Amino acid sequence: MPFESMNDAQLGVLSLLLEVSANPKPGNVDREHEFSDLKFEHFILSAISAYPAFEDCMNRRGSIGTNFFNAVVRSYEICRTNVHFGAFFLLIPLIWCGGKVDDVEDELKKTTHEDSLAILSAFRICKPRVMKVKELDLRGEKVKEEILEKKVNLYHWLEKSPKENVVARELVERYWRSLEGCTILRNRYEQCGNLNEAIVYTYIYLLSKHLDPLVIAKHGLDTAYYVKERAEEFLDEFSLEGVRKFDEELVKRGINPGSIADLTCSSIYLALKEGLI
Amino acid sequence: MPFESMNDAQLGVLSLLLEVSANPKPGNVDREHEFSDLKFEHFILSAISAYPAFEDCMNRRGSIGTNFFNAVVRSYEICRTNVHFGAFFLLIPLIWCGGKVDDVEDELKKTTHEDSLAILSAFRICKPRVMKVKELDLRGEKVKEEILEKKVNLYHWLEKSPKENVVARELVERYWRSLEGCTILRNRYEQCGNLNEAIVYTYIYLLSKHLDPLVIAKHGLDTAYYVKERAEEFLDEFSLEGVRKFDEELVKRGINPGSIADLTCSSIYLALKEGLI
Missing domain, CATH: 1.10.4200.10 (Triphosphoribosyl-dephospho-CoA protein)
Known part of the structure; x- marks a missing residue:
């Protein structure tokens, strides 16, 4: 091959685009169906807007938390609605680890409470729907204080996520x-x-x-x-x-x-x- | 705004994606319609594959000719068919000039016959349908020799394109x-x-x-x-x-x-x- 294949940031964007384009996809936005407040174009804009954050992950610049925050906020600034919160949550650590799922746990253990605060800030900006949980609920009033006080890093936080939260569980269960x-x-x-x-x-x-x-x-x-x-x-x-x-x-x-x-x-x-x- | 907006390479990719997603688009590939040998996904793959070439243009690395060649060949390697020859032809010089249409003519005048040869190589790899022309026909057997002999740069070549070739004419007519x-x-x-x-x-x-x-x-x-x-x-x-x-x-x-x-x-x-x- 005379050219290198696509880099990890390109593959990240591509996976988002291929997903939204897959058609028909029962209940979700696809080529034939969109919602009045969440359109096909939002997914395209949001996917492309994530490239710099994915690139930073690929080059190990910043941290998992800040790159997630950047991806979410850039997308939100353009789309003014939550488009890819869950997808970024899955992809950012994956791209950070170059697709090596076995490395994710160690990298999450290296994060600090600052990463957790970045996730919380991203959540508070784009307000995605999430499940209610007993401990460290994203919507809780005192969650910020608790993260600060107990120095809760991403790994500790995600470990507490309920088994139904298949997105959060992926990160601490090697993406099975x-x-x-x-x-x-x-x-x-x-x-x-x-x-x-x-x-x-x-x-x-x-x-x-x-x-x-x-x-x-x-x-x-x-x-x-x-x-x-x-x-x-x-x-x-x-x-x-x-x-x-x-x-x-x-x-x-x-x-x-x-x-x-x-x-x-x-x-x-x-x-x-x-x-x- | 806490974040910079999208860079020129992102905007280039985005314009390709928004175009193919626009629906309905009579006669062309859109969300509802594709051809058996040219699918919606091809446009997505091709658009994302162009990012590095667009980025090189944005950072003025390489030349207009080599970046066009890279974009075309990367796309072709993935899609095995011509997807974006005309679109890349329009976008590469535009991104090279940061969207300033008035600068394109000067930049084309600075190109050399090497740029013309790169265009020719790209054409020979992905074989898009083009109009027959009298002078320097892309499909002509002796076009390579002529480019070499007369040191035909891109500007000289495009100047000769017929008025019906609205893509080629754009580059020498300030994208009106x-x-x-x-x-x-x-x-x-x-x-x-x-x-x-x-x-x-x-x-x-x-x-x-x-x-x-x-x-x-x-x-x-x-x-x-x-x-x-x-x-x-x-x-x-x-x-x-x-x-x-x-x-x-x-x-x-x-x-x-x-x-x-x-x-x-x-x-x-x-x-x-x-x-x-």
Whole structure:
């Protein structure tokens, strides 16, 4: 090859773009469907705006916390809404570690309470929907004082995240969900030769394996289980037409499994790192 | 603003992504329509692959010719088909000049025959469809010898391009078509507040003003005039629904005005430089 392949920051942006472009993606923004306050273009603007923060991660400039903060705030300044909070949360440590999931835990242990405060600041700026938790709730009034007082670094904080928070858990569980998604994606792409179809399949697969914490937060546990079971059905007899019907159903009910979309991003990133394209 | 806005390389990539995402875009690849050998994902991959070449332009590394070559070849290595030859041709000199259209002519005059050879090499690798011309035809057998012998730099070469080649002419005519597109885009966006609609409107506007050289090359002058006149009609009574009908018609007839899509990219880039978003 006369040229180096894409760098890690490019792959990060690419994974975000491939995810939002994958179509149909039940309940979430895709090529055929967007919300009045969250449009397809927002995802494009937000993905491109993240490049400098991804580049800083790639070059180990700043820290995981500051780079996450920069990515979130730059995106928010342009889009004026939360677009990629969960996806950045998964991708920033991954890019920091050059895609080596086994290194993430050590790097998180090296963070300080300053990183935790950066996450909190980012949260307070773009206010994404998150699950309520018992300890160190992002929305809690005294969480800042507690982080400062106990010098809570990112690892300690994330360790306390509940098992339903599949995004936060990934960081302290070596991204096993994303690695599974990566394998599914690579196999399906090899089999069907169609990148769009392979990503949609991966999304449905992840949806059939994990409850979405955003769906739990907005609609309750029963609905989250229902979505998971429906995804299993559509996975068994997979077709883009079938998935389109599932999409219509979720859109009608206002159910958008955003965290599964985030996991799809990190799955795509890992697959790109392994040479998907 | 606590953060700098996007850099010129990001804006270049963004303009490519916003163009392909604009929907519906009669005859060209958009969110709802792709070709069996040229898919939506190709445009995303190609756009992201161009970042390093755009960055080199932004930092005045290399030359216009080598950066164009790098952008084309990186895209081709990933997509294995021509995706952005015309768009890169417009954007590379623009980014090299930081969006200052008045500087492009001087910079082209500073190029050497080496830049021309780089363009020729890029052409021979990805083989885009181009119009036949009398002098220095890209497909000519002896064009390389002629460039070498007469030391033809980019400016001299482009000066000879026929008036129908709206992409090549832009570079030696201070991007007046793109500047007009930029004004239309900014006004429309201010008026309707919808970025997608504003870009579609700009595309239809450019289609109504210029004959597309790719349509001329593939379908002849009569068809090119027909497309231009139809675009005028759809512009007069503009609606996305109307444009969708126009799209169906062009898709059915296999007419894809790719050069007008290229001009849409450079129009978007200039509008982004002027602070569109």
